[in-house]
Amino acid sequence: MAVIPLCHQCGTCCRKGGPALHQEDLELLDRLGLASFVCLRKGEPAHDPRVDAVRPLSQEVIKIRGKEKGWECLYYDKVVSGCTIYQDRPLECRVLSCKDSHPLFEAMKRPYLQRKDFIQQGSALWACIQSHEQEFPVNNVLPLATRSRQEKQHIPKELDQIFRAEIAYRLTLGDYVQAKDEDLWPYLGRPLWLVLAPYDSRFLEYGKI
Numbered sequence: 001m002a003v004i005p006l007c008h009q010c011g012t013c014c015r016k017g018g019p020a021l022h023q024e025d026l027e028l029l030d031r032l033g034l035a036s037f038v039c040l041r042k043g044e045p046a047h048d049p050r051v052d053a054v055r056p057l058s059q060e061v062i063k064i065r066g067k068e069k070g071w072e073c074l075y076y077d078k079v080v081s082g083c084t085i086y087q088d089r090p091l092e093c094r095v096l097s098c099k100d101s102h103p104l105f106e107a108m109k110r111p112y113l114q115r116k117d118f119i120q121q122g123s124a125l126w127a128c129i130q131s132h133e134q135e136f137p138v139n140n141v142l143p144l145a146t147r148s149r150q151e152k153q154h155i156p157k158e159l160d161q162i163f164r165a166e167i168a169y170r171l172t173l174g175d176y177v178q179a180k181d182e183d184l185w186p187y188l189g190r191p192l193w194l195v196l197a198p199y200d201s202r203f204l205e206y207g208k209i
């Protein structure tokens, strides 16, 4: 069995962002509550440590949320430079070492936790998730976001319409279940304008709608 190098708990990894969860982490959802997590949908740009580059996700993942608008892990306490859920930390955190990436890369081959693992299929919520995916898939919008960055004059009309339609979809659902947009993040992921803001910072203006 591979020996996991000792983690010195310097907090560098935790400040860069919480881990993606795997099937082994399922019970953490109950223990910590779904509000601590966010779904990153298929196609979202994310850092891949195997190639040290940002690229679109090939499948959706569930991730521990960042604090406020950043990605520093919700459970990282910078005062003591430590993990506040250390005994229960997710699989990727347990195998992580800055001296040897191999155990992490092996863990990343294990099945990721996804929404279908904790949301009842056939439920009204599942139907909302599916209709949201069909109407607003990230992959279809990526080329428009890239084009927007190249067009300095204005955001492409088609993209503007998609952003506004998705905002309306989320507002309607949020009103119906009496939830803020952030409460929807484990179920619908983050709004498209926020997901794609790394391509064009002008998209952040949609947060004022």
Ligand code: SF4
Residues within 6 Å of the ligand: 013, 014, 017, 018, 019, 064, 073, 074, 075, 076, 077, 082, 083, 084, 085, 086, 089, 090, 093
């Ligand atoms: S769960 Fe703990 S060890 Fe993992 S990234 Fe968050 S603070 Fe760090």
